[in-house]
Amino acid sequence: MKASAAGLSKRIPWMLVLFLIAALIPVIGSRYYTFLATDIIIFAMFATSLNLLIGYTGLVSFGHAAYFGVGAYVCAIFMKDLGVPFLAAWLLGGVGGALFAAVFGFFCVRLTSVYFSMLTMAFAQIVWAICFKWNDVTGGEQGYPNVPMPSMAWLEWIPWIGGLRIDHKFFYLTLILAALSIAAMRRIVHSPFGRMLTSIRDNAERAQFNGINVRLYQLIVFSIAGGFAGLAGGLFGIFNRGVFPDFCYWPKSAEVLIMTILGGIHSFWGPSVGAAILILLNQYIVSYTEYWPFVLGTILLVLLFGFPGGVVGAIIDLFRRLRSAARGQR
Amino acid sequence: MAELLDPFFLLGQLRSGLTTAMFLFLIASGLSLIFGVLKIINFAHGSLYMIGAYIAWNMTVILGRTSIGFLGAVVVASLSVAVLGGIVERLLLRYMYKRPELYQLLFTYALVLIFSDVCKYIWGTQPHSVSRPPLLAGSFDFYGVRFPHYDLFIIALGPLIAFGFWVFLNRTSYGRIIRAAALDREMLGALGTNVASLYTGMFVLAAFLAGLSGALVTPIKSVVPGMDVEIIIEAFIVVVIGGLGSLWGTLLGSLIYGLTLAFGILIFPRFSIFAAFVIMAVVLIVRPWGLLGRPMK
Amino acid sequence: MMLSCRNLVKSFSGFVATNDVSLDVEKGRITAIIGPNGAGKSTLFNLITGHIKPDSGEVMLEGRNITGSPPHKVCGMGLARSFQRTNIFPMLTVYENIQSAFIAHGGKGLNMWSVSEQQFRDETAQMIEHLALQDIAYSIAGEVSHGAQKQVELGIALAGEPRMLLLDEPTAGMSAQETHESISLLDRIAKERGLTLLFTEHDMDVVFSIAHQIAVLHQGRIIATGVPEEVRRNEEVRRVYLGGGKH
Numbered sequence: 001m002k003a004s005a006a007g008l009s010k011r012i013p014w015m016l017v018l019f020l021i022a023a024l025i026p027v028i029g030s031r032y033y034t035f036l037a038t039d040i041i042i043f044a045m046f047a048t049s050l051n052l053l054i055g056y057t058g059l060v061s062f063g064h065a066a067y068f069g070v071g072a073y074v075c076a077i078f079m080k081d082l083g084v085p086f087l088a089a090w091l092l093g094g095v096g097g098a099l100f101a102a103v104f105g106f107f108c109v110r111l112t113s114v115y116f117s118m119l120t121m122a123f124a125q126i127v128w129a130i131c132f133k134w135n136d137v138t139g140g141e142q143g144y145p146n147v148p149m150p151s152m153a154w155l156e157w158i159p160w161i162g163g164l165r166i167d168h169k170f171f172y173l174t175l176i177l178a179a180l181s182i183a184a185m186r187r188i189v190h191s192p193f194g195r196m197l198t199s200i201r202d203n204a205e206r207a208q209f210n211g212i213n214v215r216l217y218q219l220i221v222f223s224i225a226g227g228f229a230g231l232a233g234g235l236f237g238i239f240n241r242g243v244f245p246d247f248c249y250w251p252k253s254a255e256v257l258i259m260t261i262l263g264g265i266h267s268f269w270g271p272s273v274g275a276a277i278l279i280l281l282n283q284y285i286v287s288y289t290e291y292w293p294f295v296l297g298t299i300l301l302v303l304l305f306g307f308p309g310g311v312v313g314a315i316i317d318l319f320r321r322l323r324s325a326a327r328g329q330r
Numbered sequence: 331m332a333e334l335l336d337p338f339f340l341l342g343q344l345r346s347g348l349t350t351a352m353f354l355f356l357i358a359s360g361l362s363l364i365f366g367v368l369k370i371i372n373f374a375h376g377s378l379y380m381i382g383a384y385i386a387w388n389m390t391v392i393l394g395r396t397s398i399g400f401l402g403a404v405v406v407a408s409l410s411v412a413v414l415g416g417i418v419e420r421l422l423l424r425y426m427y428k429r430p431e432l433y434q435l436l437f438t439y440a441l442v443l444i445f446s447d448v449c450k451y452i453w454g455t456q457p458h459s460v461s462r463p464p465l466l467a468g469s470f471d472f473y474g475v476r477f478p479h480y481d482l483f484i485i486a487l488g489p490l491i492a493f494g495f496w497v498f499l500n501r502t503s504y505g506r507i508i509r510a511a512a513l514d515r516e517m518l519g520a521l522g523t524n525v526a527s528l529y530t531g532m533f534v535l536a537a538f539l540a541g542l543s544g545a546l547v548t549p550i551k552s553v554v555p556g557m558d559v560e561i562i563i564e565a566f567i568v569v570v571i572g573g574l575g576s577l578w579g580t581l582l583g584s585l586i587y588g589l590t591l592a593f594g595i596l597i598f599p600r601f602s603i604f605a606a607f608v609i610m611a612v613v614l615i616v617r618p619w620g621l622l623g624r625p626m627k
Numbered sequence: 628m629m630l631s632c633r634n635l636v637k638s639f640s641g642f643v644a645t646n647d648v649s650l651d652v653e654k655g656r657i658t659a660i661i662g663p664n665g666a667g668k669s670t671l672f673n674l675i676t677g678h679i680k681p682d683s684g685e686v687m688l689e690g691r692n693i694t695g696s697p698p699h700k701v702c703g704m705g706l707a708r709s710f711q712r713t714n715i716f717p718m719l720t721v722y723e724n725i726q727s728a729f730i731a732h733g734g735k736g737l738n739m740w741s742v743s744e745q746q747f748r749d750e751t752a753q754m755i756e757h758l759a760l761q762d763i764a765y766s767i768a769g770e771v772s773h774g775a776q777k778q779v780e781l782g783i784a785l786a787g788e789p790r791m792l793l794l795d796e797p798t799a800g801m802s803a804q805e806t807h808e809s810i811s812l813l814d815r816i817a818k819e820r821g822l823t824l825l826f827t828e829h830d831m832d833v834v835f836s837i838a839h840q841i842a843v844l845h846q847g848r849i850i851a852t853g854v855p856e857e858v859r860r861n862e863e864v865r866r867v868y869l870g871g872g873k874h
Contacts, residue, residue, distance in 0.1 A: 060432045107615045113431055114371060115618040118570060122611040125563075129604045192735040195743040199727045202716035209676070209714075210731035210787065211702045217736070254439060261436065291451065297443030304437050305425065 014269075015186070019179050026168040036283060038171050040276045042236050045178045047259040047271030048185055049228035054257075055265035056189060057221050058201030059109075062117045062253050063124025064229055066104070067097035069131060069248030071230025072237035073138055076147040086150030090177070090234045097230020098223045100127070105222035109215050121250060128248040143244035147237050174235050181231055182272075188224065189268060197221055258296070262303060264310025273312050342475045343592045349481045349550070351588025352488030356543035357561055358568040358580045359495065360536030366575030367512045367532050368427070370434050374441035376562030377449075378415060378537050382407045382544025383553045384449055387458045390548075400463035407545035408538050415537025419530050427529075446558060455555055460548035480549055487546075491539075492581050499577070508532065512575065567610045573623020582621055628689075629654040629791055629823040635674055635684035644670040645681070646847035652791075652840075657817055657824040659834045662844030663867075668827040669711060671844070672795050676708050677701045688791070707789035711796045713776045715783065717769030721760055724768050724779050726751040728786035754782050758812070774805040778812075785816070792817075794826035798833055806830065810837060835859070843867075 022041070026034045046068055053059040075093030078084040084092070104123040108116055131138045138144055152169045188194055196217055199207045204214050237243040246252060255278075263274025285295050307314045357379055364372045389403030418441065426434045461467070462480050470477040499505040511528055551557070564587065572583025587606070594605050613620060630652040637645040644667045652658045660668055673679045675686050680695040687693065693701055702708075716724050729747035730736060755764050758778045763771050768779055777797065784792060797813065798806040814837045817824045828834050834841060834855070841858045843851040851861045858864055 054432070107611075111614065111618055114574075115614055117431075117435075118566070119611060119614040122607045122614060125607040126604065126611060129607065133604070188739045190742055190744070191740060192730045192738040192743045192746055194739075195723070195727050195730055196736045198719060199716050199731070202718050203714060206710075206714045206716065206783070207731070208698050209702055209708060210728050210783065211699050212731050212736055213699050220737075258436070261432070291447045293443040294447035294451075297440040297447070300436055300440035300443070301422075304429075304433055304440070308429075308433065 015179070015183060019175070022175055023172070026171055031165075031167060034167055034171050036279065038167075038174050038239055040279050041174055041178045042232050042239060043256065043259060043275040043279060044272035045181055045235075046229055046232040047256050047263070047275045048182055048268070049225045049232065050256050051260050051265055051268075051271045052185060052189070052197075052221055052225040052228075054260060055267075055270070056194060056201060057197045057218060058204075059218060059222065060113075060117050061108075061120040061222075061225075062250070062257070063104075063120035063122070063127075064225070064256055065250070065252035066124035066127040066248050067101050067226035067229040068233035068236070068252065068256075069127060069243075069245070070100050071097040071233030072243040072247050073131065073144065073233075074230070075234030076144055076237045076243045077137070079150070080144075080146070080148055090150075090231065093234035094227045094231040097233065098227030101226020101229075102219065102223040105219045105226070109218040109222065121253070124248060124250060124253060128245055128250075131245040131248055138243075138245070141245065143242055144237075145242035147240075147242055149238060170239070174239070177231070177235065181228055185228060186268060193217075193220075258300065262299070262310055264312035264314075264316075266309060267312045267316065270310050270312040274310060277311060338473050338475045340593075341472070343596065344589070345475075345477055345481055345485070347589040347592030348485045348585075349588075350591065351584040352484050353543055353547055353550075354561075354564055354568050354588060355488050355581055355584035356491065356539050356546075358565040358572075358584055359491070359577060360539040361565050362569050362572070362575055362577065362580045363532060363536050365569070367508060368529055370423070370426070371431075371438070372536075373435065373438040373562060374418075374445065375536070375540050375565065376558035376560070377442050377445035378411050378540035379544035379547075379561050380449060380553075380555075380558040381414065381445060382411045382541030383548050383557065384453050384458075384544075385410050385541075386545035386548050387460050387553050388453070390460050395461055395464075397463040397465040400460075403460075404542065404545040408542040411541025411544070412534050412538035415540075416530060416534045419533040423533065424526065424529065442558060442562075446555065450555055453553075457552040457554040458548075459552045462549040484546065488581070488584075492577065495577055564606065567606050569620075570610050571613050571620055573620025575624065576620065576622040579620050579622030628652070628687075630675070630689075630825065631685075631687040632671075632675065633685045633687070635671070635686070636682045637670060637674060637679065638682060643847050645674060648684070648844075648847070648849055650842055650849065650852070652823060652825050654823050655821050656839040657814070657826075657837055658840045658842065659838035660825070660827045660842050660844055661829070661831075661834055662827075664829075665846075666844040667847040668844055669795060670847075672708065672793055672827065675701075676706065676793065702787060702789075705790040706793065707784040707787050707791070708793040709777075709780045709784050709795060709797060711799060713773065713780055715768050715776055715779050717767070719768055720765050721768050721771065721775075721779050722751060722755065722764045725754050725782045725786060728783040729754075732787035750786070754786060757816070758782050774801050774809065777801070777809065781813075781816075785820075789822070791823040791825065794824065796827055796829065798828065798830055806833060813837070 022037065025037045029037075046064075050061065050064045053061050053064070071093035073093075074096035075089045078089035078092055079086060104120070108119045108123070111119055132141055134140065149166060149170065150173065152166075152173055189197075196207065196212055199210070200212065200214055200217055208214050233247060236247070259274040259278045260271040261274065262278060263272065264270030281295075281299075282292060286292050289295075303310070309317065357375060360378075361372060361375050364370055364375070386403045386407035389406050390399055393399035393402045422437070426437050429437075462478075466478075466480040466483055468479050470479070470482075497505075499509060507528065511525065568583040568587050569580060570583070571586055572579030572581070587609070590605060590609070628651050630650075632648055632650040635645050635648045636643070646667075648667075648671060650660075650671075660671070662668055670679070674681050677693065677696045677698045677700065685692060685694045688701075688704055688706060691704065693704065693706075716727065719727065726743075726747055729750050730743065733747060735741070735746060755761055758781060760775065760778055760782070763775060768776065771779070781794075781797075784794075794813075798809055801809060810833055813824070813826075816822065838855060841851075841853065841855055842849050843858060843861075843864050845867050850867065851858050851864050853861075
């Protein structure tokens with residue numbers, strides 16, 4: 001019943017392929033490409049976590065950046081002020097993101113649609129305001145600079161990577177950690193829990209009559225998404241050499257939201273593709289003109305009117321049409 | 331601390347709070363109207379406000395700093411923004427009505443991005459300001475507290491417009507149709523009303539108010555990039571507090587917000603940023619449809 | 628007695644939707660509730676399944692008081708229901724619709740480790756065959772015919788192995804052919820599984836062909852109950868309602 005192309009695509013271990021391709025970037029490309037790739041990978045992780053909510057559960061969050069920021073601050077503060085080793089600090093960042101998400105989520109999931117979205121944004125702005133004002137802990141408006149690079153001594157053991165420069169080493173660290181996180185999210189999405197989420201998205205009432213406590217599930221996925229966002233934030237804080245309040249500010253939430261939709265919310269890799277496209281496009285356009293917002297706005301309009309399924313959605317559509325055309329010709 | 335309780339000082343804060351409230355009301359009423367009837371949350375409303383401000387400034391440069399010049403600037407700005415609103419609704423927005431909310435929101439956000447850069451392109455990033463029209467440039471002196479005429483004018487304008495709205499919605503047949511549209515669009519279409527034109531009209535009216543508000547704010551605030559975002563966030567908070575879709579709710583919300591800000595700053599100087607969002611969150615948690623809104627099922 | 632409703636009352640802003648309704652549904656039997664539009668059939672169902680709470684009165688399921696219990700709890704006690712407006716998962720395939728019901732009822736909802744595709748394959752395949760949905764098993768549920776969607780909904784309801792099934796206008800919107808097929812299927816399934824069936828209907832032929840017991844609802848009150856022949860002969864029922872076929 002399934003065409004051979006689709007069957008083939010299921011047998012290729014995409015994650016492994018992507019991982020290997022990514023691993024080659026520092027080898028083939030320049031420092032600049034490695035820099036971009038690190039940025040893309042972190043945001044791919046961030047956007048994928050948001051899509052757990054939007055694409056898989058139907059929860060439109062406007063305040064996802066809050067957990068990104070919390071993760072960044074927690075990780076950085078534990079590393080710099082408290083001397084905690086990187087891996088532990090990073091995981092704590094994820095825990096921080098998940099905790100905040102759990103608390104905020106508890107209130108948010110009691111609301112629907114527009115009100116849900118607005119409350120997520122209100123909470124995010126509150127987090128931002130705290131980061132902005134709490135000078136003692138977060139450094140306030142100035143932010144929290146000079147976040148130390150994690151000691152990557154253990155990477156020395158790998159024969160060839162050990163000799164690389166810091167940026168490249170950090171790239172590989174990010175790649176490994178992001179790959180693990182994304183793989184975990186993929187596992188969740190394809191699990192029975194993931195199936196329950198999509199049923200909630202499609203018809204919450206029906207799911208409830210199947211014995212699912214909808215609010216509980218929504219709260220759980222909200223917390224998980226917040227946790228992964230926090231992990232992404234932890235990496236970004238280091239990458240950025242500093243953590244700043246604008247990590248939580250609403251344009252950051254808007255940015256990751258756009259990436260997710262640009263790529264396509266109905267596929268797992270959509271948000272990652274969207275992150276890559278947006279970051280690359282940004283880099284490219286910004287070198288020509290200062291009117292990046294205008295370009296972004298126009299792209300959004302084109303997207304909304306022409307390609308509601310995002311880039312990946314459009315590609316899948318194209319394949320389907322080609323396939324049925326081919327079948328029709330036989 | 332004693333000065334804080336000085337009644338005349340407080341009076342000054344009251345005046346300031348009321349003025350802020352009335353500006354917010356002008357903007358937020360349009361936002362509330364669009365949500366109530368068109369069921370769309372219009373992020374770009376702040377952009378329309380900003381465009382109104384820029385056009386008004388531009389017109390005062392052309393027409394001069396007289397009272398007539400100011401009036402002309404305000405009229406031209408409001409009408410221009412109204413027309414712009416009509417164009418946007420006709421060409422783009424109407425295709426968004428049937429789409430999921432997420433896409434509607436992103437659409438209006440795209441407009442924000444585009445309008446913001448267009449304004450930067452045309453008018454640059456330098457702040458501009460407009461002086462008060464000579465007719466309203468004076469002020470009362472009440473036991474040492476200044477009451478600028480302009481502020482009083484704005485404070486009076488708010489309720490006037492609210493009243494005008496009320497009359498329009500409740501006493502005219504057009505208004506009755508609008509109220510019906512807010513409740514049941516399909517039914518209305520079945521009755522033969524041209525719903526599409528109605529929607530365009532609503533958006534144009536809301537845009538007019540936004541442009542008017544932007545034009546009128548120029549003597550008080552400088553016209554600068556970023557004013558679109560600043561005002562829309564505040565407008566949202568107001569509309570949430572008062573209740574999406576409720577006119578009196580918007581007025582109430584504006585008053586509450588404006589006054590809280592004016593007096594809150596005295597108690598907690600760091601209050602302002604925080605307060606607004608905390609109030610919004612509390613309202614959404616406790617009573618999502620706002621003080622005077624209708625509970626949505 | 629499988630289900631007992633005692634003196635249920637529910638009003639909405641002054642309008643009395645359910646007016647002192649008492650109803651007994653025998654185990655293993657098929658009971659139909661008939662009544663014109665607005666008689667309060669859906670409200671009654673909503674009261675039973677916990678979607679809304681009654682102002683007064685009780686609902687007992689196999690002797691246990693379930694009055695006002697939330698839907699996801701009620702369904703855990705062996706009650707399943709379908710809805711008037713087809714209530715399926717439109718973006719999932721037919722197969723996934725039914726499989727997700729098995730996952731939910733099988734208590735695997737919180738499992739984040741296994742692969743969902745591999746859960747309950749046998750059970751899902753069986754159900755699909757049972758309902759003759761093999762041809763469209765991999766089609767997107769939102770895109771199949773209305774009749775097929777109702778079948779899917781039935782599959783979802785049955786996945787939980789309920790002991791009692793509530794069906795709200797199961798043949799609404801179906802053609803005569805589809806209605807006939809659907810009703811025979813229902814009858815067969817109910818007998819095979821020993822299900823207690825309670826359904827609401829407009830269509831008189833449907834009702835009289837399979838119901839063991841009929842209750843007539845009018846303006847929120849039960850005006851008659853009994854076996855089909857009794858109800859057919861009842862004066863008040865004839866006056867108020869009978870004579871209509873499919874509307």
